[in-house]
Amino acid sequence: MTSEVIRVDCEHCGEVFQAAEKMAGGITNCPRCKKAATVPGLRDGWFRFVQAGMVVGVIALAMVGWHNAGPAGVLVLGGGAALLCGLIYLAM
Amino acid sequence: MSIKDNRYVIRRKVLTIFGQKFHVYDGHGQLLGYSQQKAFKLKEDIRFYTDETMAEEKLLIMARQVIDFAAAYDVVNGETKEKIGACRRKGWKSIMRDSWEILDNNDQPIAKVQEDSMLMATLRRFLSNLIPQHYHVTNNAGALQADLRVRFNPFVYKMEVDIAPEATVDRALLLAVAILIAAIEGRQK
Secondary structure: OOOOEEEEEOOOOOOEEEEEHHHOOOEEEOOOOOOEEEOOOOOOHHHHHHHHHHHHHHHHHHHHHHHHHHHHHHHHHHHHHHHHHHHHHHOO | OOOOOOEEEEEEOOOOOOOOEEEEEEOOOOEEEEEEEOOOOOOOEEEEEOOOOOOOEEEEEEEOOOOOOOOEEEEEEOOOOEEEEEEEEOHHHHHHOOEEEEEOOOOOEEEEEEEOOHHHHHHHHHHHHHOOOEEEEEEOOOOEEEEEEEEOOOOOOEEEEEEOOOOOOOHHHHHHHHHHHHHHHHHOO
16 A cells, blocks of 8 residues: 655755655655755656566576576675665665 | 846757766856756756856756656755756657656646657657757747757757746746756757
């Protein structure tokens, strides 16, 4: 069950208010100080698809690594892919 | 941010390594500001400064989504830190003819941006950069708000922005939309 509103903490005045779920990942004006506040979350259907692909890719590479070089292969290929995905996530 | 002129020129810097950079000139050829697209960000982050020192931020344009296909971009006044509106790309419609919506603070459409005609849009998709892009910005009543025209130049990307004197949409928002389109649509060529 998805929530229709998202809790927003204004980074300027500390006011806590609600924003529509469609604003997830965006910016909305705080009702108290009228300054732009970031709405947490990410409403991005396409990127969810990419995320799923990244998970599948990491698992696939880990399996390839295991098949070719055992645990070392899993560490190198699977670990490397997971690290890259983590860096991409942090860059968001 | 005060935007009084009716005409602006957005010029993309030729040699850039990370992220696109634009200079914005007013109708008299004076530098109005400098815009830079932040590199290594999955979500588009475009800032408009007074000049290249980037000491004073005038506008901030931030994407809500990672994938550009049908993304919405929020526009914030850098001085007052107040959101002045948003712009949303119509993904499926833009496949044939670039279409954007300009939204107010409550995400309600107040204007639309569209390529000049379906015929020209189709020709551009086949002939690439040979036919420069041309957009009309109209409000909900159909009144022209601004005209965005890319000039033919195989070396330097230049967009001329002509804002209608009686435009009802916030001029800073219109300029932000022009910079955004120059960054997004210009990159896709």
